[in-house]
Amino acid sequence: MENTLTVIEDLTREMNKPESEVISMAFQTGIKQLWREHILGKFLRGEITRNEAIESVGIDWVELAERQHKATMEDLSWALKK
Amino acid sequence: MGIKKMSVVSDTGPLLHLSEIGCAQLLLQFKKIYTPESVCDEYEKHKRTSDADVLNFKNVKHISVKESKLKDFIRQYNLGELHLGETECLYLCQNLSVDVILTDDLAVRDIASNMGITPVGSLGVIIKSYREKTISLPQAEKLIFDLYETSSLFVTRTIVELVIEELKKYEKSR
Numbered sequence: 001m002e003n004t005l006t007v008i009e010d011l012t013r014e015m016n017k018p019e020s021e022v023i024s025m026a027f028q029t030g031i032k033q034l035w036r037e038h039i040l041g042k043f044l045r046g047e048i049t050r051n052e053a054i055e056s057v058g059i060d061w062v063e064l065a066e067r068q069h070k071a072t073m074e075d076l077s078w079a080l081k082k
Numbered sequence: 083m084g085i086k087k088m089s090v091v092s093d094t095g096p097l098l099h100l101s102e103i104g105c106a107q108l109l110l111q112f113k114k115i116y117t118p119e120s121v122c123d124e125y126e127k128h129k130r131t132s133d134a135d136v137l138n139f140k141n142v143k144h145i146s147v148k149e150s151k152l153k154d155f156i157r158q159y160n161l162g163e164l165h166l167g168e169t170e171c172l173y174l175c176q177n178l179s180v181d182v183i184l185t186d187d188l189a190v191r192d193i194a195s196n197m198g199i200t201p202v203g204s205l206g207v208i209i210k211s212y213r214e215k216t217i218s219l220p221q222a223e224k225l226i227f228d229l230y231e232t233s234s235l236f237v238t239r240t241i242v243e244l245v246i247e248e249l250k251k252y253e254k255s256r
Binding site: 037040041044045065067068069071072074075076078079080 | 188191200201202203205206207209210212213237238239240241243244245248252
């Protein structure tokens with residue numbers, strides 16, 4: 001990704017919003033994404049149930065995580081076998 | 083089977099993603115990589131780096147697919163939802179009796195599996211390179227993180243962390 005400051009400048013200009021608002025939005029988006037990753041991580045490690053994960057981040061993300069996980073495990077199994 | 087004896091068909095994803103993280107040379111380990119013309123066009127259109135000229139690797143072979151044959155194939159397997167490149171790759175796998183397709187597309191993976199073809203993604207290529215000692219565990223870890231942080235492949239951090247955990251377990255058992 002480009003330099004963070006450059007991206008903030010570009011977004012400020014293109015969204016026509018004050019820099020402080022853009023930074024606030026970026027922070028919120030980042031927190032949301034971190035939370036989602038955290039929940040999906042707990043789900044894939046079996047620390048929370050599927051329903052708990054769905055309740056927290058929604059079924060679309062849970063299904064995508066499941067599909068990615070399945071694909072990854074297939075790749076691992078193919079790559080590590082003799 | 084070792085990677086050096088393996089012929090595969092590749093769609094655009096792994097060619098792009100591995101180039102983006104500067105490890106396209108890992109693809110040179112395969113005996114042969116068949117790519118349909120549409121994949122070559124797509125790669126040229128979407129590539130974001132000129133680090134490696136993957137399409138000119140000595141083991142990459144471009145193949146044209148006849149439209150009429152492809153139409154029958156799409157009808158037979160009900161593949162109307164897929165992009166041209168992906169469909170041509172599946173056709174080549176079947177037509178050339180190649181049983182591995184390199185793809186990062188989840189839908190293509192499902193269809194390939196149902197057709198008896200083994201799907202392998204960019205992650206798989208990196209892990210196989212580690213398994214065959216072409217790269218070390220730290221190199222593999224770095225490349226896997228780069229896939230998440232640098233490449234245009236959509237993969238969640240959790241998946242990356244889980245893969246690295248598995249590789250560390252494997253390393254201990256080696």
